[in-house]
Amino acid sequence: MAEVFDRVRKVICEQLSVTEGEVSEDKRFQEDLNADSLDVVELIMALEEEFGIEIPDDDVANMKTVGDVSGYVASKV
C-alpha cells in the first residue's frame, strides 16, 4: 500500500508539476493541486501505463482526492 502510494505520488508530481510535499491523501486535484479536466485525463492515462491497469471513466468520476486515486489503484494491483 505504501509502495503504491509512493508510485502514485511520483506520477502525480510528474504530471501536475507539483512537489512530493504538496501531495498528501486529502489533497483534491482540481481545488488543491490546480489540475484542469485535461490534467486529470492525462494523469489517469499515466497511471494506467505505470500500473498496467485500465481505469474506466465511470470510476474516474468518483476520484476527487489523491487518497481516492491511490486507494483505487491499490485495489486493482
Added chain:
Amino acid sequence: MTIDLSGKVVAVTGASRGIGAAIAEAFAHAGASVACMATSEANAAKTRDAIVAAGGTAAAFAVNVADEESVKLAFSGVEADLGPISILVNNAGVTRDGLMMRMKSEDWDMVLDVNLKGAYLCTQAVMKSMMKARWGRIINISSVIGQHGAAGQANYAASKAGLLGLTMSTAKELGSRGITCNAIAPGFIETDMTHDLGEDFKTHVQNTAPAGRLGTPEDIAAPVLFLASEPASYITGQTLTVDGGLFL
C-alpha cells in the same frame, strides 16, 4: 515571411497525390521531417521519393485512417522512425458521389469513415505527444462543399462540414496546451479528384471565380504551412476558405 520548421515532425495523410503531396513537399521544403501517409506504402513512397530527391527528409507509411488499429500502428511507426509528431494534417479524403435518392448506405459510410472518422482517429493518435510537448498544430482539410453543399455529394458535404465541428471542438479541448486546430476549405483545385468534373465545369469556375482560374495544390499548401507555423499560434478553431473567391 520565411517559415522554418526544422526539427518538427509532420504527419500528412492522403499524401500520395494532389493536395496531400503538395502539402508534404511544402513542409519538407520548410525543413520539417515528413511522414507521408497513404493507403499503401508504395503510393506514399512516391511522395517520399520526390521529397528525398529534392534534399528533404521524409518516410512513407501505409495507413487506413478509418481503422483504429491501423491508425495506432501507423502513428507509432512514425514516432519510432521520426520522433514525436508536432504537426498533423488530416488530408485523406474520398468521394462516392450520387444523388441521395439512390445513394447506398455503404457509400455514405465509406465517405464518412475516411473523411471524418479518419480525422478523429488520427487526431487522437497524436494528442498525447502534442500535449506532453505543450505544442502542436492540427490542420483539417475540409472543402467549400462542406460549407455550401452540393447536389450529388450529400455524404462528402456532411463529412466535410463535420470536420469543421471537429476542428472547433479540438481547438477548445487542446488550446490550453499550446495546440491549435484549424481547417482549410479548398475550392476547386486541379487534382485527380476534380479531374472528372469536365471541361464545362472548369470553364464555369474560371468565369465565376474572381481569381479567374482553378486552384493548384500549392495554393492550399501555402496556408497550411502558415497555420502550422509559430506566428499563427493565436489562430485556432477557424476555417480558412481558399477558393479564389468562387463563393463570394
